[in-house]
Amino acid sequence: MVLLYKALVGGSMVHQPRQRLVDIYRHVEAVGGRTLDRTNSFLPTTPGTTSPSRAMAPSGDNTVANVHSGIDSTNKTLLKSDALYTYILDTTVFPREHECMRDLRLITDKHPWGYMQSSSDEAQLLGMLIKMAGAKKTIEVGVFTGYSLLATALALPEDGKVVAIDTDRECYEVGRPFIEKAGMAHKVDFREGTGLERLDELLVEDDGAASYDFAFVDADKPNYVRYHEQLLKLVRVGGTIIYDNTLWGGTVALPAGTPMSDLDTRFSAALRDLNAKLAADPRIEVCQLAIADGVTICRRIV
């Protein structure tokens, strides 16, 4: 899976910066000799123009195209190089990562299933969304060692709660000491079991239905469409539901019949089905981000 992911997202399917520059120059040529200034706008190369930006360009052939040229609604993505991703992590994510999250992340990286851990930029996004929503009562399905769970707990107010559901208590126990050290244990209500069963139980609890502000789903992909129906009953109108891995290593956009492992074939099909259903669901507003392995944000509106 990791190899497939690298092949798809970090390798052949992405444009490398060098190729991008070639594309940019081809584009400038294609638009008929127009050049670009440094403020994102096209400038006509009419002889005798007095534009200051035009004056900055040394001469026709040496003009450096604006980096956003050649971009339209079909290729405006920054996921093009490992260096760019490292830049984001080093600049904005890692310096602000809570030390207990960092320690848990590094321990989990050594776990045989460490690839399942949510990425740091995704965890930062989760925390930001929870704070922006002012969420107090939240659900997580798919805890693993608890990295995204700790991000959630840290973002909640002192009296906030996260019901954390996973079939695997052993993995949760790896992360529990870090949650405790961060002073967040009082916010976490871990419930062992399948997402479908535990969510059904939440629905019949007092103050269960329509009482949650926020939910994050990062578990068994083939059940996401079922989780969606349950969560639409548990999350209040105006609340948020987030689905992880909705681009499944880029496989959702591969041509039918592309060879894949059995697991990837099943999960990719399940996520394509989910994506189509979410896009057509009038009960929510939806937005799909090309961050991490694909993150879809839904807002319940009815």
Ligand SMILES: C[S@@+](CC[C@H](N)C(=O)[O-])C[C@H]1O[C@@H](n2cnc3c(N)ncnc32)[C@H](O)[C@@H]1O
């Ligand atoms: C990708 S990992 C979650 C990663 C986690 N969000 C993190 O930040 O580290 C998926 C988790 O879903 C759990 N899982 C798989 N099937 C499940 C199910 N039917 N119900 C609940 N949890 C499930 C697995 O045990 C695993 O811990």
